[in-house]
Amino acid sequence: MFGTSGIRGTVGHDVTTALALSVGRAVASEGYDRVVVGRDVRESGDALLDALTAGLRECGADVLEAGVVPSPTVARAVPWTNADAGVVVTASHNPAPDNGFKLWSATGQAFDPEQCETIATRIERDEYGLGAWNEYGSIESLDDAPDRHATALRDAVSIDDPPTVALDVGNGTGGITARVLADLGCDVVTVNGHRDGRFPGRPSATDDQSTRVTLSDLSSLVETTDADVGIAHDGDADRTLAVDDTGTFVPKDVLMALFAREVATDGDVVAAPVDTSMIVDDALAAVGASVSRTRVGDVFVADRARRPDVVFGGEPSGAWIWPTETLCPDGPLAACKLVELVADRGPLSSLVADVETYPIHRRSVEVTAKAAVMDRVRERVCDRYTDISTIDGVYADVGDGWILLRASGTQPVVRVTAEARAESRAEQLTTDAVAILEDAIAAPP
Numbered sequence: 001m002f003g004t005s006g007i008r009g010t011v012g013h014d015v016t017t018a019l020a021l022s023v024g025r026a027v028a029s030e031g032y033d034r035v036v037v038g039r040d041v042r043e044s045g046d047a048l049l050d051a052l053t054a055g056l057r058e059c060g061a062d063v064l065e066a067g068v069v070p071s072p073t074v075a076r077a078v079p080w081t082n083a084d085a086g087v088v089v090t091a092s093h094n095p096a097p098d099n100g101f102k103l104w105s106a107t108g109q110a111f112d113p114e115q116c117e118t119i120a121t122r123i124e125r126d127e128y129g130l131g132a133w134n135e136y137g138s139i140e141s142l143d144d145a146p147d148r149h150a151t152a153l154r155d156a157v158s159i160d161d162p163p164t165v166a167l168d169v170g171n172g173t174g175g176i177t178a179r180v181l182a183d184l185g186c187d188v189v190t191v192n193g194h195r196d197g198r199f200p201g202r203p204s205a206t207d208d209q210s211t212r213v214t215l216s217d218l219s220s221l222v223e224t225t226d227a228d229v230g231i232a233h234d235g236d237a238d239r240t241l242a243v244d245d246t247g248t249f250v251p252k253d254v255l256m257a258l259f260a261r262e263v264a265t266d267g268d269v270v271a272a273p274v275d276t277s278m279i280v281d282d283a284l285a286a287v288g289a290s291v292s293r294t295r296v297g298d299v300f301v302a303d304r305a306r307r308p309d310v311v312f313g314g315e316p317s318g319a320w321i322w323p324t325e326t327l328c329p330d331g332p333l334a335a336c337k338l339v340e341l342v343a344d345r346g347p348l349s350s351l352v353a354d355v356e357t358y359p360i361h362r363r364s365v366e367v368t369a370k371a372a373v374m375d376r377v378r379e380r381v382c383d384r385y386t387d388i389s390t391i392d393g394v395y396a397d398v399g400d401g402w403i404l405l406r407a408s409g410t411q412p413v414v415r416v417t418a419e420a421r422a423e424s425r426a427e428q429l430t431t432d433a434v435a436i437l438e439d440a441i442a443a444p445p
Contacts, residue, residue: 001123002116003409005297008091008100011044015091015099017051019123023087023101024055026122028137029129032085036104036142038066038074039089040173040236042197044099048089052101056087057137059129066145068195070173070237073149075104075328077142085111093204093234096197109306109327110299146176153180153332156325157340162186163228165339166243168218170204171196174233177332181339189225191217204234211241212249219247229342231335238298239318240334244348252316253277254355257284259320259334262341263312264289271304271313271321273297274395275404275417279357295392296406302327358401359426360419365437367414369445370407374414376440377405384436401425403433 001007007023009015027035035056039045045068053063064081066074071088078086086104094100103111103119111119122128131137153176162185167178171192178188192201202214215232222230222243230243242250257280260270266288272280273296281291292310294300298319305313305323313321319329322337342348367373378394381403385396393406393415401420408415414437418429 001120002113005092005110006100006102008094008098010097011099015044015048017047020048020051020089020101021055022123023119024052024057024061025059025128025130026055026119027085027087027103028056028059028061029122029127030118033061033137034064034081034083035061036064036066036074036077036081036083036086036145037088038069038071038086038145040071040091040197041068041171041195042089042091042096042099042235045089045197048099052087052089053139057139058131059137060131060135061137063137063139064142065139066142068173069146070149070176070332071102072238072326072328072330072332073145073176075108075110076149076152076326076330077145078104078106079108080148081142088236090236092236092238095203096199104328107327109302112299112303149332150176150180150183152325153336154183156322156333157184157336159184159186159340159343161343163339163343164189164225166191166218166221166225166227166230167193167335168202168215168221168230168232169193170233170235171199171201172233172235172237174237174331176237177231177233177335180332180336184336184339186339189221189227191221199235215241215243215249219243219249223247229339229348231338233331233335234318237331238329240320240331240338241318242338242348244352246349248349250348250352251357252318253279253360254352254357255338256280256314256316256320257355258341258351259314259337260284260289260312261287263322267309268311269307269309271301271310273301273315274389274392275406276316277358277360278402278419278421279355283355293389293391293395298329358419358421359423360417361426361430363416363430363434364408364411364413365416365434365441366412367407367441368412370412370414372445373437373440374405374407376443377414377437380436380440381405398429401429403429405433405437
């Protein structure tokens with residue numbers, strides 16, 4: 001039921017008001033007595049939020065309703081209001097026909113797998129603590145949540161020479177970024193700024209090649225307005241991507257390297273998932289810092305970021321975490337941090353040019369029996385390589401590169417990733433990894 005980022009699926013098939021009611025009932029029945037809720041701009045969100053709220057109250061939870069806001073606004077509001085949990089009705093960067101639910105703990109961190117499992121089990125067993133007629137929870141509006149989020153964003157950065165910023169809101173909830181940057185003195189121009197749950201301006205995407213296409217309007221806006229940086233959010237504004245002052249898309253691993261290098265000093269640690277490029281390791285090594293790798297998913301990055309030596313965490317998906325500010329991926333915060341970086345360090349294109357990149361290859365292979373195949377993949381990789389990690393899939397470090405074979409959490413595919421410092425070596429590692437996977441698929445069960 002739960003993927004790496006909550007529950008997502010097609011409305012009317014996977015995601016229904018009946019499911020929303022069940023999620024609310026399950027959360028309240030697990031003892032989360034005070035819950036912040038909100039939603040993104042999707043047209044199905046209104047009815048789903050009503051059903052979610054009904055389920056929460058029916059099982060005794062008091063509800064604080066933030067309305068249509070970014071996911072990080074809800075996540076931050078949980079500790080602000082001494083709530084026990086938060087739920088956002090959102091499918092994040094998924095297309096308009098989808099919706100879903102993302103759950104937040106009392107710390108503002110996403111529910112971990114164990115917490116998600118308890119909710120899923122209650123739903124599957126239909127076990128709820130339904131209240132009597134006089135035991136329903138209350139509901140009140142949390143109208144000040146966006147203002148409080150905006151104040152936190154302004155306080156998190158210092159921009160002495162405000163640049164011109166082009167912002168692609170993606171028709172979602174990320175308009176708070178334009179508001180805060182304008183308050184900080186930036187000249188902000190926007191595209192796809194009006195809220196529309198059909199997302200007519202552009203689709204969201206997760207891979208670099210697709211993102212280069214979907215952010216073409218932002219690139220053009222940067223070029224025509226002479227903006228110093230271009231920033232884009234997904235539908236619920238938990239992610240931030242960028243184009244530089246020439247209108248060129250900034251690869252997400254490069255953006256992570258820039259963020260990490262800016263905050264880390266000697267002895268510091270940055271949390272990142274196993275599929276993160278070596279360029280982040282190299283950028284941090286230059287300042288005496290290091291990478292601690294986690295499972296894929298911002299919840300695992302956030303969990304590692306709770307350690308006192310971790311100063312930053314991120315995923316190449318565009319989710320960035322500054323643990324001294326919040327344990328949730330906060331797209332508007334990342335936008336403000338990026339603008340601060342450009343104002344302090346100079347043109348983004350120059351900063352990007354200073355980051356040495358390496359060839360990285362990614363493939364997806366359709367697999368039906370993923371668990372059995374990955375067991376055989378693990379055996380074969382362990383037989384062939386020595387420096388192995390199995391925290392998420394199978395990762396092998398070969399010195400001048402690495403390979404990762406990992407089953408998708410949402411699709412019937414195994415993803416193959418390989419990176420090396422030379423193109424020929426990356427191609428060879430990719431060929432070897434695919435051969436290992438194909439051999440595991442062909443082997444008798």
